[in-house]
Amino acid sequence: MKLFSDFASFCLRHERVLSPAVFLGGFIIDNLTLTRIDLWVSNAVLFSYLAIAGTSISLANYYEGRGAQSRFAARATVVLELAMQFALGGLFSGYFIYYTKSASLAVSWPFIAVLLFMLIGNELFKKRYQRLGFQVGAFFFALFSFMIFFVPVIVGKMGVLVFLVSGVLSIVGIAAFLALVALLAPQRIRGGRRTLILVIGGIYLALNVAYFTNIIPPIPLALKSSGVYQGVERTATGDYELSGEQHSFFDRLKFYEEVHLTPGERVYAYSAVFAPTKLSTSVVHRWQYYNEGKRQWVTSTEVSFPVAGGRDGGYRGFSYKDAVFPGKWRVEVMTPQGQVLGQVQFVVFYVDTPPVLITTVG
Template identity: 40%
Template structure:
């Protein structure tokens, strides 16, 4: 019975591979919610553990080429196990990284994760090589360390990112040493190229982080809007904006502000941070001229993590001019969390304002 299943899997390897990929992707989209939840952490670390077991078993079987043993019975299933784990892991990483930051600044890294997620199926034959296996595995490992360490340490910043990188290097060395015990010939043959690949990937991540292309994990923007006025009432924030037309059912803030003398522009934002994580963010106000966007002021404030809807805060800008404005929500080192662009029209114009509690 088992042999017939094994033969069936071998004959339909392509479809089982796609099934493993889609199952992993669907699993993460339905199960992952918040990065600071124990279950989400267990799922991601569990997938990494399964991928580690898969890579060790795969290379053990390729090294020994045994026949007639129990291990050979599971050989067709091991690549599927590895692909399921990596597919699930990359889809989970894509879920969390895409929630953090914006397409405007983080699209190169998000595109990389999406390519690895989709390419997980097309890499099936390339996975036979140890260097390729470990390179893809290390990208997942490093991305996971960068994602989870700020949650575990309740802080973020360059120091935590460098510590995440160091931890990932220590873990990949441990995996390579483990592989040496089970598949010494294969690992020795690929040792030098694997070192070059891992170091190159790690350095590339440093470049992505310090050029602010890497999303500001684990922060994510829940809401941002431009308003005529924002007031903290104690029970919430009362926001005031121009009443949407009947067909603008989606609009929750101003896209055009008809400004009058004595008023200020307000930017209200909710930023999610994991429980117990405290950090500083800033609102960067910018005004567009023919030469591009110019800063009109940067206002920092501290946020405290844990609220499901995100930590709420607002800033305002005065010295208003007619034209296009935007408010950028950033980390204290300039990583973009989100932004809102809107237009200001100066002058006495009829308008109807509405207020609601957020």
Template identity: 35%
Template sequence: MIKISRFRAFIRKHKKSAPVVFFVLGFTWDSLTLGSIDRLYDQIIICVYLLSLSLSLYLFNLVDDDKWKNTFLERYEDYFPLAIQFFIGGLCSAYVIFFSRSVSFTKTVSFFIILVVLLFANELLKKRISNKYLQFGTYFFVNFTFFTFFIPVLVNTMNTFIFLISGGLSLSSTLILVMFIYGKSPSTRKELNKTKLINLILIIYATINIFYFFNLIPPVPLAMEEGIVAHNIEKNNGTYKVTYQKSGLFSPFNNETRYNPGDSLFIFTSIFAPADLKKRVNHHWQWKNEQSGEWETSDKIEFQITGGRDGGYRGYTYKTNILEGKWKVDVTTNDDMILGRINFTVVYDSTATNKDLKQEVF
């Protein structure tokens, strides 16, 4: 009891910084323990976090109504906002882990920015985590993201219809929780404008959908783990020996690919998908016409992936008689959602030797 009292006193003394500390703890913990959305452990943890966040919101929002006065929960009231921050941090760290598996992280930056803004908006608001609009807005965001991961894994299917179903489930479950707390808590009814809150949730819902349909969010839970421009690929006994150009010191800023006219050029990709999930994907080869400034489609080659392999489903396409200049290969689903993009510039060079190449087995 003495230890609990001391901890409570410490929390009260540092109540301005404690929520952020608990958010960071949740983020760090999941970064160390979570790995793949199709693991049962990860699924259980995420479900527990979301349920615990829902319960914490309920408990915290009834504190001002003295609902827990003279109950065993009264002594824990100071910890309710910390629990909210911890579970938000835990959920969002899991989402960042799963999104970061994609090679084309630029496609998740916009979504990640929303995540960070919503998470740290409490530092910009006077009432911080006690602000109910911030609470429920953030809750809806992490709820929506949960369903976009969980439903495709559950039904072994992912497409636009499943995304819309996920959004509908998150919207309805959030509104049910909000209305339940609203009905139970006079202080919440006094502080909240119900119409304003519903409009906020609908704006977040519409924004996420706009980002999704404009390909600013990857089609989770798929993720492109490898994207390589190769000069040769040999498949043998379930492995792929990929021969590609050695990277220089400044390779992140130089995507030139030396090419001997008449040879073949390959695109090798490894795509993560949860076990039992099947999906058709495309390599969409495009060349930039410098005269018109337009990207022209050269080929769009489709193949099927099957989830379950930890290193991702491996596949490749190739072309011969490549034109010199700028190229990009979009790795897309069959409903045109972008998993990743491989940019490279073809430079004709018939003098290139094997010394300029390296091999790697996948």
């Protein structure tokens, strides 16, 4: 007990320094341990964060609900708030790493912006962690965001039903958590029941809207590489030979890649999509051209092919289109539900002489 008292006193004296330190510590741990979304070590780290956050919130409300604060309770609360901040900061930094790997920023930027806000706000708004509604809201958002990718990894499937199951499990989890808090600090729950219902219901509704409008990235899938080529061929060894034009460093900085074709020549879109081991799904290549007159993208072709999980570099596949006319084009790599993993944008020019091509292995 004396050891804890001394540690709590140290935390109380150096709270302003320890707060950003635990934030940075969680971020460093995530970058070292969260390598693949389907590894048990990575999920064990996230489970540990959830357990620490849940325990810290429960005990902090227990001491808060006792009314008159003893010296020990005051010191314990400081330690618990730091632990809470460390765990939630670790969760949100981990989610930021995972979700950005699966996101097309052109489509999913609102959700990524929310994760970034939660990550930064974990440090900026630490005083709000003293409020039960804020604690539970942050914890439920973290729990639901975890279930969105953890359930597909476990069941080996993606889709609407799997997402709905993730939501149900999150509701069950937060209900069990609040039941525990109610046992430890019943007056805290009674006094904030309406706020808790509104906060949890609002977050649940917002995440469902974000999913069904394809704002949430198609996690646990991730686009590892993609490109547009004049030729793609699978070799006897299982590799892919990619034949395309050589581009300089400055060419790669352009918003649209330039592709030079002879009239009627075929063009290929290649992608490598990572999926967790045992997860099987499909990927769609949606070919679109830009209608200058209507100023909008028009879908020309959609090609679907299966994806098998487990390969670090991603499951490789390609589609092609004949007689691509000059102008702006893009190929969106997406799920059958319409969630966009990424896109390749290019502009086609007709030439009389085929360009010199180089071949790389994908």
